[in-house]
Amino acid sequence: MNDYIQAFNNGLNYLPDNCDLTGLYCRLTKGITDDDFSRLSQDPTKRLAWVYDHETLRSLLGMSHLEMLIHSGHTIEWIRHQLEGNKKFKLIIFSVPSDEVKLATWDNLFEILSIGYPEIDSNTWYRYSNQLKQMTFKEIDPEGIIVRNYYLGPTSDGHMHTDRFLSLKEQPTLLQVRAFLHHQIGLNELYGGDGKTITHLGDVVDKEYITVNRPLNELKQCAILDLNPILP
Structure with missing residues (x-):
């Protein structure tokens, strides 16, 4: 995890092939207050949260922060609406036993x-x-x-x-x-039921998983990285 955080913060677009991220998952999330980022999903009424695995985590390094959000199925209009509402975006990286995460x-x-x-x-x-x-x-x-x-x-x-x-x-x-x-x-109109994310452009991209929404302090390993999407 530390190697990934360093690469992310330094703006690198790759990791050495021998850097094993197996067992790590990630979630792109939004919120305003610190409490909004105290659990996997900012909404405490949401008992489940959508996450990606280590393969997606690795591929995100080659993207801008805006591209990351679009890649996860959001539109530019939606992202703009969130930013105008003073929302911030973050990338949560964490580890959890694999049997607690299900392909969606x-x-x-x-x-x-x-x-x-x-x-x-x-x-x-x-x-x-x-x-x-x-x-x-x-x-x-x-x-x-x-x-x-x-x-x-x-x-x-x-x-x-x-x-x-x-x-x-x-x-x-x-x-x-x-x-x-x-x-x-969170099964929006794009959900296909085969465990793959579909963007609003119709692209089928990464595997998506679902797990129980929980406080971050209950996770074995966890890091929160700031995102700063630049809109066109």
């Missing part, structure tokens, strides 16, 4: 959802597993309700956060399940 496929996701949200009947995910795997996001939500409510935020009547999902009086519909996965878990 549909099957692994259903498994970790049962761990992260034990109060939700696990049959909720498996009931719609075939539709979630086989249907496109647009087929599930042709009117764009999910994305619209995502941008309106948690105060929106249609934003499917955990409390609202648990308060549903009837069995959730496929649309409501997909909204929960988007709004609460």
Whole structure:
């Protein structure tokens, strides 16, 4: 980890091949206060966090800070919106046992959802597993309700956060399940279910993983590196 931090801080775009990063993971995150960077995901209501492995960590050295954020699936417009809201971006590097991090496929996701949200009947995910795997996001939500409510935020009547999902009086519909996965878990409209990140340009890039969101002081090794994306 120390070799990587030194290379990153010195603006190098490579590491020697014999520098082994196996066992290290990383997460690009945002926030305003120091407390926002005290856990893997700044939002304490998010019980799961999206991370990358050592291969992505190595490849990030060849990118500008803006390219790193775009590479992880963000648009320039979204990045600009965050910066205008005084958000800062950081790269968290950490180590954790490999069995605590799952490649973000549909099957692994259903498994970790049962761990992260034990109060939700696990049959909720498996009931719609075939539709979630086989249907496109647009087929599930042709009117764009999910994305619209995502941008309106948690105060929106249609934003499917955990409390609202648990308060549903009837069995959730496929649309409501997909909204929960988007709004609460972070499976946006680009998620393909094969464990690969898809950018808004349509590029399929690195493997993406999901793990339990936890305070950084619970991690065996951890470092936080500042990012300074320069917008065009």
